[in-house]
Amino acid sequence: MARLIIRGSPGQVQLLTVLRQECPACGERLHWRYENRRTVVTLGGMLGLRMRISCCENSSCEHYHRPYRPEAEGALVLPQHEFGLDVLALVGALRYQEHRSVPEIHAALVARGVGICERSVTNLVDRYDELLATALGDSARLRQELAAQGRVVLALDGLQPDVGHEVLWVLRDCLSSQVLLARSLLSSTCEDLARLLRQALQPLGKIPVVGVISDGQDTIRRAVAQELPGVPHQLCQFHFLRDAALPVFEADRHAKKLLKAQVRGVRPIERSVQGRDDTEAQVVRGYCSAVRSAITDDGHPPLDADGLRLKQRLEAVSQSLQRVVQKGGRGARHR
Ligand SMILES: [Zn+2]
Numbered sequence: 001m002a003r004l005i006i007r008g009s010p011g012q013v014q015l016l017t018v019l020r021q022e023c024p025a026c027g028e029r030l031h032w033r034y035e036n037r038r039t040v041v042t043l044g045g046m047l048g049l050r051m052r053i054s055c056c057e058n059s060s061c062e063h064y065h066r067p068y069r070p071e072a073e074g075a076l077v078l079p080q081h082e083f084g085l086d087v088l089a090l091v092g093a094l095r096y097q098e099h100r101s102v103p104e105i106h107a108a109l110v111a112r113g114v115g116i117c118e119r120s121v122t123n124l125v126d127r128y129d130e131l132l133a134t135a136l137g138d139s140a141r142l143r144q145e146l147a148a149q150g151r152v153v154l155a156l157d158g159l160q161p162d163v164g165h166e167v168l169w170v171l172r173d174c175l176s177s178q179v180l181l182a183r184s185l186l187s188s189t190c191e192d193l194a195r196l197l198r199q200a201l202q203p204l205g206k207i208p209v210v211g212v213i214s215d216g217q218d219t220i221r222r223a224v225a226q227e228l229p230g231v232p233h234q235l236c237q238f239h240f241l242r243d244a245a246l247p248v249f250e251a252d253r254h255a256k257k258l259l260k261a262q263v264r265g266v267r268p269i270e271r272s273v274q275g276r277d278d279t280e281a282q283v284v285r286g287y288c289s290a291v292r293s294a295i296t297d298d299g300h301p302p303l304d305a306d307g308l309r310l311k312q313r314l315e316a317v318s319q320s321l322q323r324v325v326q327k328g329g330r331g332a333r334h335r
Pocket residue numbers: 023024025026027028056057058061062063064
């Protein structure tokens with residue numbers, strides 16, 4: 001089932017990078033050129049986005065120095081929008097599934113901690129209508145733009161607000177950041193999504209889809225395989241990480257706690273050599289400080305997990321200690 005409600009603590013900052021490694025036009029490696037920042041109002045609070053923009057550096061390429069924005073940006077917020085797609089999807093659901101008025105929607109958003117004025121709610125209802133009215137078939141300008149870039153990298157996102165039962169599906173082109181089609185569907189079976197794909201793809205005519213990015217749900221995978229056979233389908237690292245991060249983070253935190261409990265005895269060992277300056281005392285102090293710095297060393301979860309990092313560092317200390325014991329043992333025999 002589709003779900004995309006963006007949760008973040010206030011002041012949270014997310015770093016987004018371009019998933020594609022190669023220029024879609026010439027195949028040369030893309031280079032990170034600069035960073036863009038924007039702030040998005042989501043249901044989870046203010047979300048800062050740091051986006052690494054990549055460019056093709058091949059001067060003979062038709063896309064030379066053309067900026068590529070991170071694919072995940074459009075899953076969070078539409079171009080030139082201040083409010084996240086999750087807020088927009090909720091506004092649409094409250095308006096059209098729950099038949100709420102603008103003042104009622106405003107009150108509901110404020111109650112959820114979204115800083116918004118009533119006028120912005122009216123604008124959001126308009127943006128929602130515009131989004132659902134987006135149809136590539138009706139836009140000659142959009143078709144021209146896509147034809148000029150010669151290819152489409154399709155992203156497929158489903159947002160399910162926690163009211164109503166409909167899922168807002170947004171199909172967009174990652175190269176131009178343009179929305180190709182958006183529909184609110186009550187049912188999201190493989191056949192429903194395949195129909196949605198056909199609707200989005202048909203006006204593309206001969207413009208090829210060279211890749212698909214989604215969160216890789218089974219129904220999406222099957223619909224894409226059916227409608228776009230042979231086209232590479234990448235699991236969005238952003239979705240994947242977000243979904244994987246929480247259980248990984250929890251498990252890692254638990255592991256770190258257990259590991260820390262095992263090395264709690266560092267302080268008495270340090271105390272036992274206090275005031276001594278001989279080699280043995282220095283070695284003991286060295287190992288104790290290695291353990292201490294391992295405990296306080298923080299990783300960057302979930303990719304660089306705290307607990308795993310602590311385990312590696314403690315293992316290194318333990319192996320080193322074993323080598324010392326072995327050497328010490330040999331030394332004793334020689335004496
Ligand atoms: Zn290129």
